[in-house]
Amino acid sequence: MLAKKVKFIVSAAAVSVAAYSNVAIADESNYPSQTLNYIIAFGPGGGNDLMSRTVVEILNDYDLFGGQNIVVENRAGGSGAIGFSHVNRQHDNPYYATSTSGNFITTPLTANTDWAPGDFTPIGLLASDAMFLVVREDSDYHSVDDFVEAAQSSRIIVGGTGSAGPSRVVASLFADEAGISLEYVPAGTGGEMVTALTSNSVQAIVANPSEVAGQIAAGNFRALAYSDGERSDVYPDVPTFQESGYDLSFSLPRGVVLPGGVDSEIQEWWISALKEVVETEEWNNYLETNSLSGTYIWGDEFGDYLSETSETFEQTLRNIGAID
Amino acid sequence: MIEELIANLGFGMSVAVSPTNVFFLFVGAFVGMIVGLFPGFGPAAGIAVLVPMTFGLDPTTAIIMLAGIYYGSMYGGTITSILINTPGESATVASTLDGYPLAQKGRAGPALVMQTFASFIGGTIGVILICALAPTLAEFASSFGPSEYFLIILFGLLLLTTMMGENKFNGIVSALLGFVISMVGVDVISGVQRFTFGSPELIGGIYFVPIAIGLFGIGELLHCIYIGQHKKMIERAKVAFRSKDFWPTRKDYSESKFTVFRGSFIGFIAGVLPGSGATIGSILGYSIEKKIAKDPETFGKGEMRGLVAPEAANNAASSGAMVPLLSLGIPGSGATAVLLGAFMMWGLQPGPMLIVNDPGFVWGLIASMYLGNMVLIILSIAAIPLFIKFLDIPYVYVIPVVVLLCVIGTYTLHFSMVETWMLLVAGLLGFCMKLYGYSPAATVLALVLGSMAEENLLQSLIISDGSFAIFVDRPISFILSMIIVAVIAAPFAYRAFKKLSYSNGVT
Numbered sequence: 001m002l003a004k005k006v007k008f009i010v011s012a013a014a015v016s017v018a019a020y021s022n023v024a025i026a027d028e029s030n031y032p033s034q035t036l037n038y039i040i041a042f043g044p045g046g047g048n049d050l051m052s053r054t055v056v057e058i059l060n061d062y063d064l065f066g067g068q069n070i071v072v073e074n075r076a077g078g079s080g081a082i083g084f085s086h087v088n089r090q091h092d093n094p095y096y097a098t099s100t101s102g103n104f105i106t107t108p109l110t111a112n113t114d115w116a117p118g119d120f121t122p123i124g125l126l127a128s129d130a131m132f133l134v135v136r137e138d139s140d141y142h143s144v145d146d147f148v149e150a151a152q153s154s155r156i157i158v159g160g161t162g163s164a165g166p167s168r169v170v171a172s173l174f175a176d177e178a179g180i181s182l183e184y185v186p187a188g189t190g191g192e193m194v195t196a197l198t199s200n201s202v203q204a205i206v207a208n209p210s211e212v213a214g215q216i217a218a219g220n221f222r223a224l225a226y227s228d229g230e231r232s233d234v235y236p237d238v239p240t241f242q243e244s245g246y247d248l249s250f251s252l253p254r255g256v257v258l259p260g261g262v263d264s265e266i267q268e269w270w271i272s273a274l275k276e277v278v279e280t281e282e283w284n285n286y287l288e289t290n291s292l293s294g295t296y297i298w299g300d301e302f303g304d305y306l307s308e309t310s311e312t313f314e315q316t317l318r319n320i321g322a323i324d
Numbered sequence: 325m326i327e328e329l330i331a332n333l334g335f336g337m338s339v340a341v342s343p344t345n346v347f348f349l350f351v352g353a354f355v356g357m358i359v360g361l362f363p364g365f366g367p368a369a370g371i372a373v374l375v376p377m378t379f380g381l382d383p384t385t386a387i388i389m390l391a392g393i394y395y396g397s398m399y400g401g402t403i404t405s406i407l408i409n410t411p412g413e414s415a416t417v418a419s420t421l422d423g424y425p426l427a428q429k430g431r432a433g434p435a436l437v438m439q440t441f442a443s444f445i446g447g448t449i450g451v452i453l454i455c456a457l458a459p460t461l462a463e464f465a466s467s468f469g470p471s472e473y474f475l476i477i478l479f480g481l482l483l484l485t486t487m488m489g490e491n492k493f494n495g496i497v498s499a500l501l502g503f504v505i506s507m508v509g510v511d512v513i514s515g516v517q518r519f520t521f522g523s524p525e526l527i528g529g530i531y532f533v534p535i536a537i538g539l540f541g542i543g544e545l546l547h548c549i550y551i552g553q554h555k556k557m558i559e560r561a562k563v564a565f566r567s568k569d570f571w572p573t574r575k576d577y578s579e580s581k582f583t584v585f586r587g588s589f590i591g592f593i594a595g596v597l598p599g600s601g602a603t604i605g606s607i608l609g610y611s612i613e614k615k616i617a618k619d620p621e622t623f624g625k626g627e628m629r630g631l632v633a634p635e636a637a638n639n640a641a642s643s644g645a646m647v648p649l650l651s652l653g654i655p656g657s658g659a660t661a662v663l664l665g666a667f668m669m670w671g672l673q674p675g676p677m678l679i680v681n682d683p684g685f686v687w688g689l690i691a692s693m694y695l696g697n698m699v700l701i702i703l704s705i706a707a708i709p710l711f712i713k714f715l716d717i718p719y720v721y722v723i724p725v726v727v728l729l730c731v732i733g734t735y736t737l738h739f740s741m742v743e744t745w746m747l748l749v750a751g752l753l754g755f756c757m758k759l760y761g762y763s764p765a766a767t768v769l770a771l772v773l774g775s776m777a778e779e780n781l782l783q784s785l786i787i788s789d790g791s792f793a794i795f796v797d798r799p800i801s802f803i804l805s806m807i808i809v810a811v812i813a814a815p816f817a818y819r820a821f822k823k824l825s826y827s828n829g830v831t
Binding site for chain 1: 470511514517527528
C-alpha cells in the first residue's frame, strides 16, 4: 500500500512536469520513450472510467507500454466535452490517449464543442455496449411481438436514461421499425430508470445490461431483446431485435483513440498492443462483469464505424427534435 | 429473525475484524473527519479523490475505508459548523443554526461533545435499523416512482420554507434563486440546453459545490471583514479541555435524550428514500424538533436540542442511505453514487442479488459501520482539544487560509476555472444575502433539489399524459399528497381554530 502511495505521488509529480513543460516529442522509432497521459473525460466510478482503468492496469501488469509510466487523469465536465477537448488539443502528441463511449458521439452533436469524433486517431473498438428492452417479470409481454401487439392497441410508456442518449435512440429506432408509437420518459440516472420500472410507473425500459444485470439475476426483470447485431456472450438466451424480426442494430463504441495527426506507425504500434490487451483473462473478466460483448474493430475501420454511429445518432436526434 | 440477525452480524464481524480492515477503517474515519472539516469538500469529493489510492486493496477493505470517509465526514462537518459557522458539507447546514450560537455563548465545548454523542447514537441506531429492516425497506423503496419522488421532494422543500423562520418572503426569494441556478444546463426531459451560452463547461449544469462554498465560506468571510471582525480582539469562548465547563451539563443530556432518538429515526427514513439523504434528513430533524418544542423561540439562539436533532439525523441518514445502495444498487446521494461506482470497479454487481452473491462483503461492510462509529467517537473526543485551537487563531490569519482552501478545493474538483469564478461570484452574492437578510441555505438546498423536482414532475406528467390525478391514484402518492395538504393547511386550520375558540370564549 505504501509503495502504491509513493508510486501515486511520483506519478502525480510526473504528470505536472509533463503537463507544464512543452517537451518536444521524441522520434517514433523508440516509441514509447515517455510517460503516457491517459485522460478519462468523466469522473471516477462511471463506465468510461472503469474501462480506461482496466486497460491501463492490463498495460501495466503485462508490461505492454515499454516500461514507461502511465498516468491516469480524470478530466470530467460537460458530458465529456472538457476531457475530449483537452486530448484533442494535444494534436500529433502520441503520449495522450483516451477512451470513447456514448458521449464521445452525442456531446458534439448536441453541444458546441471544439472537437468531433473524426478529429482523433482511431485505434480500436474494444467492446460494444448495446441496450436491452426490459420488462418486469410479472409483465404479460414475453416477446417483442407481444410488446408490439400491445403497443398497437394501447399507450405504452417506455423509460430510459437521458433525453437524447442511446436509450432514446434504440426506443425510437424500434418504434419506427415496428410501426408503433411509444411514449418515452427520460430519467436522469440509471437508478431512477430502474425504480420507474420496479414501481410500475412505466411498462418497459431500454437499459444498458449493466444497469439491470442485478435485477435480471434476481428474477425481477426480463429482457425481451438486445440491440446489438449478435446475441450477448453474457446473455445468450436474449434474442436480438433482428432475430425477432425488427431490423435494427445499435451499440455504443467503447474503444481507444489518440489525438489527431499521430503517425501511422504509432497507430499500428497501439493496435498491436491493444490486440494483446483483449487476449488477457483480465479483459475477459471485465467484459463479463459488465455484461459487455467483446467486439473488435481496428484502426481506420474503427474510424468509419464511429462516423456511421454518429450519423445514426444524428438522424434520430433530428427526428425527435432534440437538435435542428 | 433475531437469531438470523445476530448470525449475520457475527459473520460480518468475522470479516470486518482483521488487523488490515481495522487499520483502514481507522484511516478512512480519520480522513473522513478531515474531509468534513474542509468547507465544501464533501464526502463525495473525498471518496472520489481517494478511490484511485485503493487499487490493490481487497474490495471489502477498500469499501470499508471509503465508507469510513463517508460517515466520518458527518462527524467532521459539524466541527466547522459549530466553530466557524461554515458547514463542512450540505448535511451539516442545519447544524450551524444552533451550533454556532452555542459557540458564541461560550458553549463550544459542550456543543462539540454533544454533537459527537448525537452522531454516535444516530449512526449506531441507523446501522441497527439497516440490519433489521433492510429487506422490507428495499421493497418499500422499489415502489417509489417519479410521482412519489416528486411529492417527497415537494415535502422537503415545503418544510424548508416553513423552517426559514422570521422572513418567509426572503426565504422564498432565496429558494427561487436556487431554482434559477439549477435550471442551467441540459434539460433532462427535452435534451435542450438552457442558459449555457454555448459554453461546454455549463452543459452539465452548475455544480452545487462551488456555489455552496462561495455562499457559505467566502460570503461569511466577506461579511466578517465588512463588520470589522478581523480588527476586533476575538471574544473567544474560554474552553479548557480539563475544565468542567468543557463537558455538557446534566441538563443538556436530559433535555435532549428524546431528541436524539427522534432525530435518528427521522434521519434514517430520509436516508433510506433514494435522493433525499442526509441533507434533507438533517433539515427535517431540525424543523420537526423545533415544531414540537414547547419553546421554539429558543431555537436558533444556541439551543442544544437544535444541534442534537440534525446531528443524530444526518448520521442516521448516512447509514440509511446504505439500504437502497446495498439492496437495490440505487445511490441516494453523491457520496453513495461514488461508492456504487467503486463497487462496480471491483467487479461487484450492485442490486438485489448483492447480498446473496457476496454476503461477506455486505455484512462485513455493515459490521464495519458499528466499529466505525466507535472509532469516530474516540477520535472526535480525543481530537476536540486540537479543533478548539482553531478558535484561538486570530481572524486575520484565518481569512486568507480559508479563502485559499475554498479556492483550491473548488479548482481541484474539476480543474475548472469557470467553477472557480463561480465560487467568487457566489461569495459576493453570499455576502449580500447575509447583509440583507436572505437565506443562503435555502438557495443551496433549492439548487440541489430543484432539478430533481422538475425532472420528476415532468416524468410523472408524461406518464399520466398530463393528468395530475397521478399524484392521488397511486397509494403511496396519495398518502404523501395528504401529508403535504395537511402541512399546508395546518397553520390556517390552527389560526381558524384559535379564532373560533376565542370567539366562543367571548360569547
